[in-house]
Amino acid sequence: MASSGSSTIPSTNSYTRLPDLKIPPRSGSSADLTRSARSSRLGSPMEDMTKYEKKLLQGDGGYLLEDVPHLTDYIPDLPTHPNPLQDNTAYSVVKQYFVNTDDTVVQKVIQHKSSSRGTHFRRAGPRQKVYFESDEVKACIVTCGGLCPGLNTVIREIVCGLEVMYGVKELIGIQGGYMGFYSKNTVTLTRKTVDDIHKKGGTILGTSRGGHDTIKIVDSIQDRGINMVFIIGGDGTQKGAAAIYQEVKRRGYKCVVCGIPKTIDNDIPVIDKSFGFDSAVEEAQRAINAAHVEAESAENGIGLVKLMGRYSGFIAQYATLASRDVDLCLIPESPFYLDGHGGLLEFIEKRIKEYGHMVIVVAEGAGQDLIAQDMRSMDNKDASGNKLLLDVGLWLSQKIKEHFGKKKKTLNLKYIDPTYMIRAIPSNASDNVYCTLLAQCAVHGAMAGFTGYTVGLVNGRHAYIPFYKITECQNKVSITDRMWARLLSSTNQPSFLSKKDIEEKKEEEELQVSATSADNVNSITTRTGLGFSPILTLSLYHPTFMKPPRK
Ligand SMILES: Nc1ncnc2c1ncn2[C@@H]1O[C@H](COP(=O)(O)OP(=O)(O)O)[C@@H](O)[C@H]1O
Numbered sequence: 001m002a003s004s005g006s007s008t009i010p011s012t013n014s015y016t017r018l019p020d021l022k023i024p025p026r027s028g029s030s031a032d033l034t035r036s037a038r039s040s041r042l043g044s045p046m047e048d049m050t051k052y053e054k055k056l057l058q059g060d061g062g063y064l065l066e067d068v069p070h071l072t073d074y075i076p077d078l079p080t081h082p083n084p085l086q087d088n089t090a091y092s093v094v095k096q097y098f099v100n101t102d103d104t105v106v107q108k109v110i111q112h113k114s115s116s117r118g119t120h121f122r123r124a125g126p127r128q129k130v131y132f133e134s135d136e137v138k139a140c141i142v143t144c145g146g147l148c149p150g151l152n153t154v155i156r157e158i159v160c161g162l163e164v165m166y167g168v169k170e171l172i173g174i175q176g177g178y179m180g181f182y183s184k185n186t187v188t189l190t191r192k193t194v195d196d197i198h199k200k201g202g203t204i205l206g207t208s209r210g211g212h213d214t215i216k217i218v219d220s221i222q223d224r225g226i227n228m229v230f231i232i233g234g235d236g237t238q239k240g241a242a243a244i245y246q247e248v249k250r251r252g253y254k255c256v257v258c259g260i261p262k263t264i265d266n267d268i269p270v271i272d273k274s275f276g277f278d279s280a281v282e283e284a285q286r287a288i289n290a291a292h293v294e295a296e297s298a299e300n301g302i303g304l305v306k307l308m309g310r311y312s313g314f315i316a317q318y319a320t321l322a323s324r325d326v327d328l329c330l331i332p333e334s335p336f337y338l339d340g341h342g343g344l345l346e347f348i349e350k351r352i353k354e355y356g357h358m359v360i361v362v363a364e365g366a367g368q369d370l371i372a373q374d375m376r377s378m379d380n381k382d383a384s385g386n387k388l389l390l391d392v393g394l395w396l397s398q399k400i401k402e403h404f405g406k407k408k409k410t411l412n413l414k415y416i417d418p419t420y421m422i423r424a425i426p427s428n429a430s431d432n433v434y435c436t437l438l439a440q441c442a443v444h445g446a447m448a449g450f451t452g453y454t455v456g457l458v459n460g461r462h463a464y465i466p467f468y469k470i471t472e473c474q475n476k477v478s479i480t481d482r483m484w485a486r487l488l489s490s491t492n493q494p495s496f497l498s499k500k501d502i503e504e505k506k507e508e509e510e511l512q513v514s515a516t517s518a519d520n521v522n523s524i525t526t527r528t529g530l531g532f533s534p535i536l537t538l539s540l541y542h543p544t545f546m547k548p549p550r551k
């Protein structure tokens, strides 16, 4: 818990001055605008939501800090207070408990002797000074998107963190996701009411897709006098959180907006992994084991297990690597074809002939283009705008059965779909610890006045990451990476790709990396002769905010 104090960067005054960067509010700043004053000062809300700001700081050797916003960026002269943790009997004895203001976390941990030091994020943790008095805080928590193991643990630990560490008394839960801000009642959250919730799956607050209406949400935040918003959700949710932060800032309202990344699919970039992912991989083992037992016990037995993963096949990949019983793993990132030489059906036939049984793991987003060709399906979307998938498990079962039928070969195929069962479990022990630390870091950041950030684990260290880094792309399994090769060699399955396909994939992935890399922003930063210089806050256009939020 203690700060290592081993900052890799020299401490300079210009660096520590960063939170005091003054950015004139667009329309004056006041923490208590009345509704009429508010609306009369509003320009076009969408105008501002089409922009986000980058706080970049350059140092020696290509060091770049992609910093998160701070309340003082738009509300000058906010008073600070000593952190109440210094009087907390549990924490007051910890040496160097407060994080050194210069501490940052590197994004890419592999370095060469000629590498530039690259992108860094602000290290998460408690600060010496806070920007809220305990009795001034009115916090709220909301959970959005699909379920994921650990949601209740994060809720519990935000509540306990605020109440126990910072003496905060006013905390409410927004029910039913984003739309709950303007269409549902709230629940009071206290240490007592959340005491047991980490043992249950799901979220005690409820969740939903769709219904993100930035203006209505921020109106509700202001009307309720909320000044800390903790938003737990996936890639869609974090985009919504970024829009809320922009609007709160545009109104000059003193309110922290903090995201805690949630997704069972592990599709959020930058962070090491999302909470609940480990629990999901562990629970998937039960389904794979069952599939293996069924397959082994029958003549020409196939156990087919479908796992979640709409656009990213991480659960399928890691569940396969963990199990060692899997003969074939199919994920959205790796295209395949069914018929002909080198096709999937030929491989299945061969493996069955060789071993008498096999286990197939398929991520729900795999082969969607093939199914769509087959079924001439419509491009359906859910309330959040996510693609509604066709059931690849049923489709594949059918195709395998038809193939064996045509060849008049015996087949015993058992299809297992444990997807929602996996998502609905409580988090396992390691995810519980992970959720606790994430929640505590989120709370420390909010008390320290940071805003517009997602808290995440980067190379094993907790960091505050600006929203745009999380929302600009999706984390996907790289099939030109060593980890996918490990899987291929463990299952001994073909890659179904030609050399040309692999080259194209490599190029595609490299392009994606360079489009989001620090090199792109280096060209728009400036330097002074000092080791570190708070350089500028850039307004950039980002496609996320170009469109009105999806409803
Ligand atoms: N681009 C966006 N801008 C604003 N809100 C969004 C955006 N995409 C999704 N949301 C909102 O975020 C919430 C959750 O999104 P969803 O994609 O369903 O789940 P997840 O956050 O788990 O990816 C929904 O209420 C949805 O309306």
Ligand SMILES: O=P(O)(O)OC[C@H]1O[C@](O)(COP(=O)(O)O)[C@@H](O)[C@@H]1O
Binding pocket: 145, 146, 147, 209, 234, 235, 236, 262, 263, 264, 265, 308, 309, 310, 364, 382, 423
């Ligand atoms: O809850 P729904 O609407 O059935 O959605 C199922 C989807 O939710 C997920 O479990 C998680 O997606 P999110 O992280 O976007 O919530 C996907 O794997 C799956 O495709």
Ligand SMILES: [Mg+2]
Binding pocket: 145, 234, 235, 236, 263
């Ligand atoms: Mg999502």
